[in-house]
């Protein structure tokens with residue numbers, strides 16, 4: 161004969177809503193009726209007694225939530241893991257529950273201090289006893305799960321709760337007999353839903369709608385084929401019936417006001433152990449170090465936020481706060497993730513933030529050989545714009561050709577190991593590509609409080625830059641352009657046709673003529689409209705002097721393309737005196753190299769336009785090498801392409817009338833980018849004026 165099933169309940173003598181620790185309690189302080197609560201509790205007690213034995217623990221004055229015995233602890237066999245409440249409002253219940261378990265002869269395990277875990281409210285056994293579902297995200301900490309696996313010798317599957325109304329696992333998840341599962345999927349993140357779907361066959365999953373979920377339909381007590389719950393919808397009852405369950409409804413509205421219902425009010429204290437089951441947990445932990453102006457620059461909070469947002473958890477092992485304004489801080493953080501995949505995702509983002517591996521980091525990165533040309537191994541590390549170093553033979557090796565969205569290939573030469581960023585398409589058979597995230601670090605400049613201000617100078621907050629603020633950035637940029645020119649540096653401009661339409665051509669032409677531009681990148685259109693303006697005075701058929709459309713103007717650009725095609729190239733047209741001014745003319749005259757990358761919408765194209773996109777990308781990358789500054793002038797497409805090819809450390813100035821474009825381009829998380837939301841023609845005219853101011857009077861006299 162099998163032992164009878166037992167539940168633990170706690171009479172509601174002192175039950176009330178006294179404080180707010182979950183969204184259900186809000187607005188309900190002292191709003192529940194004692195009489196009705198007692199009556200509802202007794203009904204539940206009565207129903208349960210028909211199907212199992214019910215033990216009682218003494219209610220204690222001052223601990224109104226003690227009725228929710230599900231949160232006493234988690235029982236398996238004769239072992240219990242005692243709850244450690246997250247909120248101090250409930251911590252006082254712990255000793256009473258502990259005493260009850262000890263008196264009944266249970267072996268009681270207690271988690272380390274400050275590691276919250278709220279018992280069977282957040283940990284539910286598969287009704288077949290095959291594994292334990294454990295929730296985290298609001299009350300219980302992910303790091304408690306490995307303890308559960310160890311002490312209860314069972315496999316633990318971690319599920320992340322993301323809707324604060326469903327703060328305990330048992331508010332939205334209820335394993336039923338026969339392998340069925342009653343649950344509310346939107347309460348979980350996508351990883352958790354995938355895990356649930358992997359373990360529970362589709363025909364066994366009873367996903368409920370929000371209307372039932374908010375009536376705590378998942379907060380049900382299941383004994384064999386009986387399911388006890390608060391009032392629920394007919395359709396859900398029908399579905400449960402079809403799966404062979406008998407639903408017993410019993411009103412629990414008074415307890416809903418505290419955020420609990422049938423299941424919360426009970427704790428099953430007889431859970432048979434399956435001897436063939438053993439401990440297994442996929443929770444992983446790693447320790448990282450961070451250094452820099454961790455507080456002032458907000459770096460530490462960014463790091464901790466990203467861990468949690470990605471479904472992980474953390475513990476700050478130590479934090480050395482730099483005391484002086486200029487002194488840096490350092491911290492050691494233990495990062496936990498529910499599984500390896502999530503850990504890698506979190507780690508790669510932390511590496512981007514400059515997280516350092518612990519000193520005892522591995523000696524060699526993990527690599528896998530390329531077996532198909534142009535295809536990386538599955539788990540390849542995706543590069544970023546930041547200078548990166550990788551561990552090879554116990555040394556940190558600097559990665560060459562740094563750019564984002566590539567893979568890192570490590571190859572051994574007689575002069576030692578070489579690590580290089582490579583585009584997927586450039587990978588060759590035999591390349592050793594880094595996989596995983598171990599042994600990789602990015603080198604970040606210590607962001608200081610001052611530098612952080614420059615970043616914010618990019619106007620994103622205000623949406624549109626005020627006139628004065630535009631002038632201020634223009635002053636700064638003009639100064640830097642001068643410096644770069646005087647030092648023989650390199651400025652690359654990427655520009656869209658809007659530069660021409662907004663009257664910017666004359667200013668950009670001047671910049672080229674006066675030696676401020678060392679390469680020009682764009683598409684077919686900027687060249688076409690620039691030449692159209694030079695040859696016919698219109699830009700896309702609009703007279704640039706009078707600002708009105710001219711008759712037949714819409715054909716102008718095609719005539720222009722045709723003419724250049726007749727000459728064979730822009731340079732030849734310039735040579736032959738067909739083009740006498742404008743951006744392209746100045747490039748040819750000043751020997752400033754340009755690359756025009758083609759696209760699907762190009763008319764013509766001009767003979768100079770490179771329609772082989774891979775070649776165009778290569779040419780862009782070549783012209784960008786060694787750039788000190790990149791001016792991105794109203795061309796989203798080409799600017800994004802350029803941004804992807806450029807490592808951190810190169811100053812990027814992005815000008816566009818559309819704030820969304822500016823945000824997208826300058827939000828690289830690197831302090832060197834500046835965004836300006838304004839008309840690009842106006843920007844260029846301000847810029848040339850400012851450069852005039854900076855230029856010595858003698859110089860002006862010459863031109």
Ligand code: ARG
Nearest residue numbers: 182228230281328418420424
């Ligand atoms: N007021 C209680 C709390 O917020 C309700 C607990 C409900 N228990 C449960 N297992 N879901 O802690």
